[in-house]
Amino acid sequence: MDFPHLFAPFAIRDMRLKNRIIMAPMESHLGNADGSVSKEAIAYYRERALGGVGMVVVEYTCVDGQEGFSSMAPQLRLDSPFYRSGHGKLAAAIQSGGARACVQLSHAGRQSRESVLGRQPVAPSAVPLKSLYLNAVPRALEADEIPHIVQRYADAAALAAQVGYDAVMLHGAHGYLLQQFLSPLVNRRDDDWGGDFERRLRFPLEVVKAVRAAIGNMPLLYRMSVSDFIEGGLTIEDGEAIAPRLCEAGVDAIDISCGSLDRVDVIVEPMSIDEGWRLPMARRIRAATGKPVICAGVIRRPEMAEAAIAAGDTDMVSLGRALLADPLWPNKARMGRTDDIRPCTSCNWCIKETGGNRGVSCAENPRCGHETDPPIDDFGQGLRAVVVGAGPGGIAASLLLDQAGFAVTLFEKRHGAGGNLITSATPPNKEKLFWYHDFLQRRLAASRVDLRLGVEATADHVDAERPDVVVVAAGSKLAPLALDGVGDVPVHPAFALLLGDVALPPSSPERPILIYGGGETGTETAEHLAKQGHHVLLVSRSDAALLARNAEPLYRMHLLQRLRANAAITVADHSAVTGIDGDAVILQSKGETRRQPAAALLLAHGLVPDTRIADALAHLPVPVVPIGDSVRVARIGEAVRDAYRCVQDLRRTINQPEAIAC
Ligand SMILES: Cc1cc2nc3c(=O)[nH]c(=O)nc-3n(C[C@H](O)[C@H](O)[C@H](O)COP(=O)(O)O)c2cc1C
Numbered sequence: 001m002d003f004p005h006l007f008a009p010f011a012i013r014d015m016r017l018k019n020r021i022i023m024a025p026m027e028s029h030l031g032n033a034d035g036s037v038s039k040e041a042i043a044y045y046r047e048r049a050l051g052g053v054g055m056v057v058v059e060y061t062c063v064d065g066q067e068g069f070s071s072m073a074p075q076l077r078l079d080s081p082f083y084r085s086g087h088g089k090l091a092a093a094i095q096s097g098g099a100r101a102c103v104q105l106s107h108a109g110r111q112s113r114e115s116v117l118g119r120q121p122v123a124p125s126a127v128p129l130k131s132l133y134l135n136a137v138p139r140a141l142e143a144d145e146i147p148h149i150v151q152r153y154a155d156a157a158a159l160a161a162q163v164g165y166d167a168v169m170l171h172g173a174h175g176y177l178l179q180q181f182l183s184p185l186v187n188r189r190d191d192d193w194g195g196d197f198e199r200r201l202r203f204p205l206e207v208v209k210a211v212r213a214a215i216g217n218m219p220l221l222y223r224m225s226v227s228d229f230i231e232g233g234l235t236i237e238d239g240e241a242i243a244p245r246l247c248e249a250g251v252d253a254i255d256i257s258c259g260s261l262d263r264v265d266v267i268v269e270p271m272s273i274d275e276g277w278r279l280p281m282a283r284r285i286r287a288a289t290g291k292p293v294i295c296a297g298v299i300r301r302p303e304m305a306e307a308a309i310a311a312g313d314t315d316m317v318s319l320g321r322a323l324l325a326d327p328l329w330p331n332k333a334r335m336g337r338t339d340d341i342r343p344c345t346s347c348n349w350c351i352k353e354t355g356g357n358r359g360v361s362c363a364e365n366p367r368c369g370h371e372t373d374p375p376i377d378d379f380g381q382g383l384r385a386v387v388v389g390a391g392p393g394g395i396a397a398s399l400l401l402d403q404a405g406f407a408v409t410l411f412e413k414r415h416g417a418g419g420n421l422i423t424s425a426t427p428p429n430k431e432k433l434f435w436y437h438d439f440l441q442r443r444l445a446a447s448r449v450d451l452r453l454g455v456e457a458t459a460d461h462v463d464a465e466r467p468d469v470v471v472v473a474a475g476s477k478l479a480p481l482a483l484d485g486v487g488d489v490p491v492h493p494a495f496a497l498l499l500g501d502v503a504l505p506p507s508s509p510e511r512p513i514l515i516y517g518g519g520e521t522g523t524e525t526a527e528h529l530a531k532q533g534h535h536v537l538l539v540s541r542s543d544a545a546l547l548a549r550n551a552e553p554l555y556r557m558h559l560l561q562r563l564r565a566n567a568a569i570t571v572a573d574h575s576a577v578t579g580i581d582g583d584a585v586i587l588q589s590k591g592e593t594r595r596q597p598a599a600a601l602l603l604a605h606g607l608v609p610d611t612r613i614a615d616a617l618a619h620l621p622v623p624v625v626p627i628g629d630s631v632r633v634a635r636i637g638e639a640v641r642d643a644y645r646c647v648q649d650l651r652r653t654i655n656q657p658e659a660i661a662c
């Protein structure tokens with residue numbers, strides 16, 4: 001066994017777990033609109049139980065359908081016996097998949113919306129919330145309302161016990177109501193429920209005691225933001241004082257999280273945050289309580305989970321996004337097949353895509369949130385497929401078609417596969433994307449796909465393969481740009497630089513590398529070049545405050561902080577590149593035209609779909625399906641999803657020819 005600590009059994013109270021791997025609670029948005037459990041939610045959770053986790057923690061489940069939903073509603077609820085049967089089926093499905101079943105009980109307090117609740121959100125005090133994701137002005141709870149909310153947690157916990165869950169987790173993290181009472185910034189009361197540390201602690205303690213009384217000997221877990229990471233908020237020292245008190249009141253294990261809606265970047269960390277960064281905090285809480293702790297947050301590789309448990313940092317690890325990307329993570333780790341784990345890159349596409357009525361999804365795993373889809377079987381036996389373009393969408397399509405039994409030929413004009421995955425992974429702090437790149441390469445090498453590198457596919461190449469279907473994943477190209485004049489400033493697309501296709505001359509503060517385009521690519525390219533010792537002038541048509549606005553918001557927050565601190569990067573906003581004159585670039589900046597000497601000009605002003613090959617193949621008498629950037633310039637997740645939908649559509653078409661045209 002490669003990971004003896006990770007796969008050692010463990011017990012919380014009397015509940016025996018087969019290993020140390022917990023599925024973190026994650027809102028799946030797969031429930032029904034009325035908050036009941038759906039068959040899609042059951043399939044989603046069961047797939048992860050079957051993947052080998054010791055325990056599944058079912059997502060945010062609302063204890064109060066009047067005031068407890070967060071802004072992300074509709075959400076699961078367990079605030080009346082009406083919801084019993086769905087949760088009973090869900091718990092049983094998880095258990096029959098081989099895992100323990102736990103449910104997370106929550107009340108959002110001020111982190112909600114009037115438009116969701118139909119009434120003003122409530123909070124310990126009327127402190128407005130202004131965050132990246134939500135603005136809200138709550139009303140302060142009256143003192144006599146608070147015991148009713150305590151009772152709601154207890155009632156929901158009693159229902160959880162009745163329906164057969166093995167354990168209950170209280171959501172005391174991420175800025176929801178339990179944390180709001182603890183926070184000196186949000187709880188400004190001066191009564192029995194707030195004022196000093198003891199009074200701020202009262203509400204969580206009352207909830208823990210009431211829940212303990214409601215569930216008897218069942219294990220009770222508490223997910224806690226052990227630090228707010230905001231000035232004046234809760235610190236790890238507060239966490240060390242709070243956690244033992246919760247345990248004395250009846251909590252059996254603490255699940256270590258951080259942040260609130262004011263610091264979502266420490267809840268669902270962007271790509272730039274290191275693996276296992278919360279482990280030192282977990283170790284401190286473990287020492288302070290003497291109780292088991294579960295550490296969540298960017299636990300990605302079994303090797304690091306094993307090392308963390310072996311070192312005594314944590315007793316268990318909680319995997320969130322890693323299990324969206326690959327539900328089989330635990331079983332693959334147990335079998336020593338770590339290279340086979342589809343690696344979560346912390347790209348946070350799932351955060352953008354999951355919400356409201358949209359189900360959970362993952363950029364790399366298009367089946368996530370669609371577990372009721374039929375598996376891709378061998379419906380393509382005896383058929384031939386051509387895929388044009390070996391970026392992430394083209395590789396995903398090729399692998400799925402190969403899985404379906406097609407004989408697949410994959411054309412790629414470059415001498416290596418990866419496409420825009422390489423351009424995305426190359427800038428600083430994005431190396432996790434290379435995990436996915438390397439995973440796809442391994443999968444491709446192990447498949448039967450006939451990869452033709454260095455071939456720019458033409459209609460003749462494609463025709464010669466006699467395909468039954470063609471998937472065009474040819475990506476994007478630079479948007480047209482008219483530049484006046486001539487000169488000797490070398491001009492390249494920024495993506496060519498990131499692909500490693502161009503070498504740049506030396507630059508200086510007087511003669512920087514000029515990047516045109518303040519979107520994500522331009523901004524990241526600036527950081528990439530600065531890291532290599534270049535001086536960069538980043539020219540953006542918009543305001544500097546809007547740089548990289550197409551980037552994932554949490555990653556962008558960190559990117560812009562780094563950019564502002566980087567002396568090698570200067571930004572010219574409200575500016576346009578209009579031409580080249582000798583050794584300079586012509587800039588129109590805030591109504592003025594000036595010559596800017598430049599060592600090179602990199603273009604990142606925008607991309608448009610490259611439709612050339614799809615147009616050239618339009619005459620073929622077989623389905624020609626463009627996917628990804630060939631259709632609209634978007635992210636890796638859209639390309640992979642397109643690939644999956646295309647193959648699922650083909651399955652239906654081939655199995656029932658009259659049903660759907662691809
Ligand atoms: C789509 C999504 C939904 C989430 N919903 C919840 C939730 O319902 N309750 C909760 O405590 N945390 C929630 N989280 C946070 C995760 O449980 C986890 O703590 C976080 O993603 C960091 O761990 P990871 O790096 O393993 O994903 C959610 C995260 C994601 C990505």
Ligand code: SF4
Binds near residue numbers: 348365
């Ligand atoms: S979308 Fe990205 S961050 Fe989310 S689970 Fe998938 S790989 Fe991980």
